[in-house]
Amino acid sequence: MGLLFLPFQKVFYSVSAVADGTGEFLGSIGQLKNDNKKLLSENQALLARSAMLQDVESENVILRSQLNLLPRDHWNLVAASVVSQDPQGMGNWLEIDRGSDDGIAVGMSVVVSNSILVGRVQQVNAKTAQVLLLTNSKSTINASTSDGGTKGIIRGEYGLGIIFDMILQTDSIKTGDDVVTSGVGGEIPKGLYVGTVQEVHDSDDHLFQQAVVTSPLQVSKLQVVFVIKDAK
Amino acid sequence: MKKKFIYFVILFSAIVLQTSVLPLIFHGRPVGDLVLMFVLAGAVLDGFATFLWWAVFAGAVYDFATYTTVGLHSLIFLLVVYSVSFFSRRLSVEFKGVGLALLILFVAASSVISQIILGWQTIFEVQKAHGFFGPLGGLGVFSLEISYNTILFFVCFAILKKTKSFFTIE
Numbered sequence: 001m002g003l004l005f006l007p008f009q010k011v012f013y014s015v016s017a018v019a020d021g022t023g024e025f026l027g028s029i030g031q032l033k034n035d036n037k038k039l040l041s042e043n044q045a046l047l048a049r050s051a052m053l054q055d056v057e058s059e060n061v062i063l064r065s066q067l068n069l070l071p072r073d074h075w076n077l078v079a080a081s082v083v084s085q086d087p088q089g090m091g092n093w094l095e096i097d098r099g100s101d102d103g104i105a106v107g108m109s110v111v112v113s114n115s116i117l118v119g120r121v122q123q124v125n126a127k128t129a130q131v132l133l134l135t136n137s138k139s140t141i142n143a144s145t146s147d148g149g150t151k152g153i154i155r156g157e158y159g160l161g162i163i164f165d166m167i168l169q170t171d172s173i174k175t176g177d178d179v180v181t182s183g184v185g186g187e188i189p190k191g192l193y194v195g196t197v198q199e200v201h202d203s204d205d206h207l208f209q210q211a212v213v214t215s216p217l218q219v220s221k222l223q224v225v226f227v228i229k230d231a232k
Numbered sequence: 233m234k235k236k237f238i239y240f241v242i243l244f245s246a247i248v249l250q251t252s253v254l255p256l257i258f259h260g261r262p263v264g265d266l267v268l269m270f271v272l273a274g275a276v277l278d279g280f281a282t283f284l285w286w287a288v289f290a291g292a293v294y295d296f297a298t299y300t301t302v303g304l305h306s307l308i309f310l311l312v313v314y315s316v317s318f319f320s321r322r323l324s325v326e327f328k329g330v331g332l333a334l335l336i337l338f339v340a341a342s343s344v345i346s347q348i349i350l351g352w353q354t355i356f357e358v359q360k361a362h363g364f365f366g367p368l369g370g371l372g373v374f375s376l377e378i379s380y381n382t383i384l385f386f387v388c389f390a391i392l393k394k395t396k397s398f399f400t401i402e
Contacts, residue, residue: 005248005297013252020256084251087298088263088350095251095299123299130299137354158354220259 002095002128009083010097017223075189077111077226078102083128085220092136092159094119096225099127109188109228116217117141117181117192118225129227133219134194135159142184143194145177154179154194154213162195167209173200179213189228238399239274242392243290246270247297262373264380265346266388267294271309272316272342273388276335277396280317287313301353308349312342335389336382343381347374 080096098104110118110131119139122132132139135156143154143164150171152164164179177197183190195215203210250266258264271290275283291306298305316338 002297005244005251008244008248009252012248013256016253016256085255087250087255087265087267093299218259220255 002125006083006097006128009095010081013081013083014223017221020221076229078104078229080104080110080129080225080227082222082225086159092156093122093133094131094219094222094225096129096131096227097127098227099125099129101126103229104129104227107187109192110225111192111228112217112222112225115191115193116215117188117194118217118219118222120188121227131225133159134162134215135219141188141194142182143179144182145173145197146180148182150177151182151184152208152211154181162213162215164197164211164213165203165208167211169202169207169209171209173197173209173211175200177211179211234399238395239286242270242395243267243286243293246388247294251298258380262377262380264377264384265343266384267305268308268312268342268346269339269381269384269388270392272312272338272385273392275313275316276338276389277392280313283313284310304349304353308342308346311345311349312338315341315345335385339382339385340378343378344374347377 078098080098080102082094083097084095086092086094096110104121104124106121106124108121110121112118117134119131119133119136120141121129123130133156134141134154135158137156137158139154139156141154142151144151150167150173152167152171155163155165157163164173167173175197179194179197181188181190181192181194193216195213197211198214199212201210202208246267254263254266267290271283271287274286277283278286287309288306291304291309292302294300294305295302319334
């Protein structure tokens, strides 16, 4: 059944994405000038930070090789186009135009920009696959803060958001912390970026801490994603 | 045969638009349900007996296309078509006074039925209801969903009516 819909969904999705982008651009022309000015000053600050981070990156490569961790750019990636989304608008899943014929299997991680986690493959057909997004209530992923000190579980909230849950009361977490996959369990590679902590509060039973995590992705605008097949 | 082919093309187009166009336009909830409105419009125009099996078929195809539990949308569409059958078809196709009010009532009722059944399915899958009805079941969200569906219903109604007269379908 999916094969029947696939070619039409690809065409309509691409056209809709372009039309949506054009509409947004025309509506935002007035704001572009102010944004441009703001971005120029931000760029200067980022250039300075980039220089500092290059040193950090060199150190990171050395340390990762010492710890036998996967280098970040040594994954076999399969590029896939998004052809449809959850029709109820609950932000629960995407459908991509790659399937078992392309080596895609259930459980594979799906990313964008080589390191931002989108979700995991949940169902595979010959030519298509369904990707369960992080915001889906059935999605649970082991995660930690970027410094590795605080561990917990990332779970979705009815397609609306992401919660970093089961954080011990003794662990430290604050607004602005970056959350990445911890690699526990071996299903999802370690170090894939999930989002940034927006708010921290106690769980309902007060046994754990919970954090609301904001992803940098706008899932509804995704057109191309990458499936991590394996490490090179 | 001609009718079956044309209805299938319309259903097919509605599913493609629902999965590949509307989510990009609405960017998350609420999103109108084009396929549901097509089934409702078909039930209003053709009647319960004629459209019953189309509702079942449309639901099954929709479930296969959207990775939903097969039969869920068939159940929703069956309930919608069955509800429409309680009212006089002659009365419901008049776009005046009571007829128009009835049509809007059909849209609202079918939207609510659909969201309740889909919502319960989500709750059943994740085994919890806490936090679901707040963001997703609020009055504002439902009202917007019903508004979108009302517009989509009249579009589907007009398209189906024009299609039937153009292709001289009974």
